[in-house]
Amino acid sequence: MKSHARVVVIGGGVVGVSTLYHLAKKGWGDAVLLERTELTAGSTWHAAGLLPLFNMSYSVGQIHKYSVAMYQTLEEETGQPVGFAKVGNLRLANTRERMDEYHHYAGTARTIGVNVEFMTQAEIKEMVPFCNAEGLIGGILHPDDGYIQPADLTMALARGARNMGATIHQHTPVTAIERTASGEWLVKTAKGDIACEHVVSATGNYARQTGRMVGLHIPSIPVEHQFIVTEPHPLLIERRKNGEREMPVFRESDASYYMREERQGLLLGPYEKGAPACFVDGVPSTFEKDLFPGDLDRLEPHIEAAIARVPLFGEVGVKEVVNGPIPYTPDGSPLVGPAWGLPNFWINEGHSFGVTAAGGAGWQLAEWIVEGRPTIDMLGVDPRRFGDYASKAYLKAKNEEAYEHVFVIHYHDEERPACRPYRTAPCYERMKTLGAVFGQKFGWERPNWFAPEGVEPKDDWSFRRANYFEHVGNECRNVYENVGVLDMTAFAKCQISGPGAEAFLDRLVANRLPKAVGRIGLCHALNQTGGVRSEFTIMRDAPNRFYLVSAGALERFDLDYLAKQLPADGSVRLDRLTTQVGVLVVAGPRARDLLQRVTDADLSNEAFRWLTGQFVDVGLAPCRLMRVNYVGELGWEIHHPLEMQNHIFDTLMAAGQELGLKPFGIRAMDSLRIEKSYRMVGTELSIEYAAYESGLDRFVHPNKGDFIGRDALVAWRERGFDNAFVTLEVGDITDADALGNEPLYKGGEIIGRATAGGFGWRVGKSLALGFVRPDLAAPGTEVEIEILGNRKPATIIAESPYDPDNAALRA
Numbered sequence: 001m002k003s004h005a006r007v008v009v010i011g012g013g014v015v016g017v018s019t020l021y022h023l024a025k026k027g028w029g030d031a032v033l034l035e036r037t038e039l040t041a042g043s044t045w046h047a048a049g050l051l052p053l054f055n056m057s058y059s060v061g062q063i064h065k066y067s068v069a070m071y072q073t074l075e076e077e078t079g080q081p082v083g084f085a086k087v088g089n090l091r092l093a094n095t096r097e098r099m100d101e102y103h104h105y106a107g108t109a110r111t112i113g114v115n116v117e118f119m120t121q122a123e124i125k126e127m128v129p130f131c132n133a134e135g136l137i138g139g140i141l142h143p144d145d146g147y148i149q150p151a152d153l154t155m156a157l158a159r160g161a162r163n164m165g166a167t168i169h170q171h172t173p174v175t176a177i178e179r180t181a182s183g184e185w186l187v188k189t190a191k192g193d194i195a196c197e198h199v200v201s202a203t204g205n206y207a208r209q210t211g212r213m214v215g216l217h218i219p220s221i222p223v224e225h226q227f228i229v230t231e232p233h234p235l236l237i238e239r240r241k242n243g244e245r246e247m248p249v250f251r252e253s254d255a256s257y258y259m260r261e262e263r264q265g266l267l268l269g270p271y272e273k274g275a276p277a278c279f280v281d282g283v284p285s286t287f288e289k290d291l292f293p294g295d296l297d298r299l300e301p302h303i304e305a306a307i308a309r310v311p312l313f314g315e316v317g318v319k320e321v322v323n324g325p326i327p328y329t330p331d332g333s334p335l336v337g338p339a340w341g342l343p344n345f346w347i348n349e350g351h352s353f354g355v356t357a358a359g360g361a362g363w364q365l366a367e368w369i370v371e372g373r374p375t376i377d378m379l380g381v382d383p384r385r386f387g388d389y390a391s392k393a394y395l396k397a398k399n400e401e402a403y404e405h406v407f408v409i410h411y412h413d414e415e416r417p418a419c420r421p422y423r424t425a426p427c428y429e430r431m432k433t434l435g436a437v438f439g440q441k442f443g444w445e446r447p448n449w450f451a452p453e454g455v456e457p458k459d460d461w462s463f464r465r466a467n468y469f470e471h472v473g474n475e476c477r478n479v480y481e482n483v484g485v486l487d488m489t490a491f492a493k494c495q496i497s498g499p500g501a502e503a504f505l506d507r508l509v510a511n512r513l514p515k516a517v518g519r520i521g522l523c524h525a526l527n528q529t530g531g532v533r534s535e536f537t538i539m540r541d542a543p544n545r546f547y548l549v550s551a552g553a554l555e556r557f558d559l560d561y562l563a564k565q566l567p568a569d570g571s572v573r574l575d576r577l578t579t580q581v582g583v584l585v586v587a588g589p590r591a592r593d594l595l596q597r598v599t600d601a602d603l604s605n606e607a608f609r610w611l612t613g614q615f616v617d618v619g620l621a622p623c624r625l626m627r628v629n630y631v632g633e634l635g636w637e638i639h640h641p642l643e644m645q646n647h648i649f650d651t652l653m654a655a656g657q658e659l660g661l662k663p664f665g666i667r668a669m670d671s672l673r674i675e676k677s678y679r680m681v682g683t684e685l686s687i688e689y690a691a692y693e694s695g696l697d698r699f700v701h702p703n704k705g706d707f708i709g710r711d712a713l714v715a716w717r718e719r720g721f722d723n724a725f726v727t728l729e730v731g732d733i734t735d736a737d738a739l740g741n742e743p744l745y746k747g748g749e750i751i752g753r754a755t756a757g758g759f760g761w762r763v764g765k766s767l768a769l770g771f772v773r774p775d776l777a778a779p780g781t782e783v784e785i786e787i788l789g790n791r792k793p794a795t796i797i798a799e800s801p802y803d804p805d806n807a808a809l810r811a
């Protein structure tokens with residue numbers, strides 16, 4: 001065995017082998033894969049081989065699309081058949097809500113170029129004549145989808161990788177991974193050690209064991225998943241004999257199962273309630289290429305539903321029950337990207353649809369390792385989207401929930417119940433008493449909206465205007481007319497200090513750093529190509545000390561980036577402050593009145609200007625007041641010692657009674673920010689769009705000196721842009737606003753996509769944010785937006801339809 005390689009991939013399932021293949025394809029033939037037993041011996045050998053393109057996530061959708069296209073070329077490239085049966089994939093709908101989900105998904109599909117067609121009940125019956133179509137209101141068909149033989153696919157990828165110079169060692173378990181003094185990784189096996197620059201962990205059900213070798217708590221625990229295969233059915237035998245086409249992969253989402261033909265019988269795979277997490281403390285050494293005993297009782301309701309829908313399923317006996325471990329994560333999406341806190345250690349784990357995702361995940365990870373960045377926005381699968389809060393107990397409960405929720409309707413405003421409440425700000429109980437209906441972000445409970453007296457504090461999720469619509473409207477109105485208070489404790493916060501702090505941050509962000517102590521700047525960290533990876537609000541606390549605030553959900557993502565960029569000479573120090581500092585936002589025309597009653601600091605416009613901060617007392621508590629907010633009103637963020645939050649909250653509520661102070665939630669904040677055309681990382685800000693495409697011109701200063709992404713951004717501008725950020729007014733709305741990911745059309749052609757939308761209560765209009773072709777971005781341009789299957793007229797309008805001159809913010 002070699003003693004040195006550029007990269008070592010651990011794990012010979014479909015995901016590891018695809019990573020190896022794509023690394024070799026990018027020219028890194030000096031790549032070695034180590035497999036503890038045989039290729040496919042983990043979960044891959046017993047997978048059902050389905051390749052569902054359907055996925056509500058923008059990142060995962062693109063990954064799946066790549067895989068399905070690429071798998072079709074492998075046989076020709078390698079000479080190894082992969083058994084791709086392009087039979088299509090038909091998902092059924094029994095309710096209008098389900099159909100709304102499909103229409104919403106179809107928007108994402110169309111914007112990323114995935115082909116979908118809607119089917120009527122009659123068309124479904126024609127396609128699958130032996131199904132009972134009663135009660136169906138329609139369906140969605142992916143004609144390019146189907147199934148594959150997972151083991152053959154893995155072997156084809158392995159052959160392709162070897163052809164390009166990569167090496168595979170089977171029966172070579174990795175026993176330890178160490179970091180050498182020279183900064184390399186040393187991967188240890190019984191057959192010898194390999195020193196390498198990069199390590200990729202692609203070990204499926206063993207992810208946590210592999211993580212432990214390097215002190216990493218990888219947030220993946222498997223769950224049991226079963227499918228049943230029947231004996232051959234005479235009708236299916238007959239159909240094959242007559243050359244009739246195979247039925248598409250068939251999913252009755254409302255009964256939570258998939259079905260396809262298998263060796264002239266049927267294969268049924270339910271996603272049932274009560275499937276247990278497994279290998280919580282690691283895979284025992286006794287479990288090799290094994291399965292768990294089948295548990296048909298658990299599948300009973302789904303078997304009955306399948307028989308009702310496809311009666312011939314009940315007419316033949318069960319030949320085989322396959323019950324195997326399937327890697328899972330709390331949100332059901334995989335973990336693809338860099339490990340936090342470790343250089344050159346990469347994760348390709350947590351794949352619950354790993355056969356489908358392997359191609360795209362291997363491709364993007366190889367881009368990331370070789371080029372230093374992926375080419376598609378990978379936020380939805382980045383391993384750093386979870387934090388330390390994702391304990392073993394949390395993962396077990398959340399992963400079981402994610403499994404059980406595979407077929408629930410994925411409402412855009414869905415909030416799942418497991419492990420809640422968990423991370424709570426001190427004011428949680430007070431907010432609850434005031435009617436808060438909470439959502440969860442990065443484990444934190446945050447009020448989404450407030451139910452007034454007499455209204456049940458409960459969500460009724462919908463792709464249309466939901467039960468909270470008018471209550472959110474009232475919250476917005478109170479912010480606009482009086483003053484509101486919002487809990488933003490979940491914000492990520494840290495301090496950067498030391499003699500090298502200014503130079504360090506200056507190289508990292510595209511904006512000029514705030515010059516004077518007490519000034520605040522909105523600063524974006526670009527990636528090497530000039531796209532936007534992070535947004536920080538930065539306040540200068542001292543000549544060499546800065547306070548940084550960024551999105552709560554991206555805490556590990558942002559802080560890991562900062563930590564990895566720190567100079568080795570110790571001249572810059574990073575201190576994480578998230579769980580020490582709480583944040584309450586007060587905003588609205590009476591915000592100054594309110595705060596002036598609880599502090600002796602001078603809050604006049606002259607003494608406390610917009611985009612500045614000061615350290616002042618609020619009640620008894622020493623606070624940092626920052627005159628910024630994300631809702632476009634006069635307001636301050638109060639950053640405070642977390643343990644003093646309730647004192648501050650009570651002080652504000654008492655002082656604010658006669659000013660009309662009321663709490664507001666995240667949903668109101670979102671409506672208010674859309675009216676200001678404020679961008680958000682993950683939607684309007686992404687590595688897929690140049691900072692200029694996102695309209696960040698006033699925050700980007702290429703002449704300030706060098707910073708990461710500068711030259712690439714300037715070169716991108718010279719090449720010309722494909723997109724321009726726009727704000728749209730949407731017409732002809734009855735009960736469904738844009739939500740994000742809707743296609744935008746001009747003359748029947750897709751010319752862009754919406755990234756967010758909602759009703760703007762201050763302007764009284766339905767609005768959307770998005771990107772269009774630059775030649776169509778001028779205000780006044782008429783386009784169309786597809787909302788839940790209906791094309792609606794939309795007009796591009798000037799940015800910030802509410803208060804474009806920021807008069808309220810500067811008041």
Ligand SMILES: Cc1cc2nc3c(=O)[nH]c(=O)nc-3n(C[C@H](O)[C@H](O)[C@H](O)COP(=O)(O)OP(=O)(O)OC[C@H]3O[C@@H](n4cnc5c(N)ncnc54)[C@H](O)[C@@H]3O)c2cc1C
Pocket residue numbers: 010011012013014015016034035036037038039040041042043044045046047048049050051172173174175202203204205206210224225226227322323324325326327348349350351352353354355356357
């Ligand atoms: C019943 C069932 C049906 C499924 N059906 C589908 C489907 O239809 N479509 C779909 O997309 N997905 C399906 N899946 C999921 C799919 O099987 C997995 O997502 C996929 O196989 C994961 O691949 P992987 O390469 O990540 O992991 P694995 O296939 O488990 O591979 C990991 C490999 O790492 C090796 N390894 C671990 N530790 C070490 C070490 N220390 N040193 C060296 N090697 C190590 C293991 O031996 C193993 O071979 C199904 C799963 C189940 C259980």
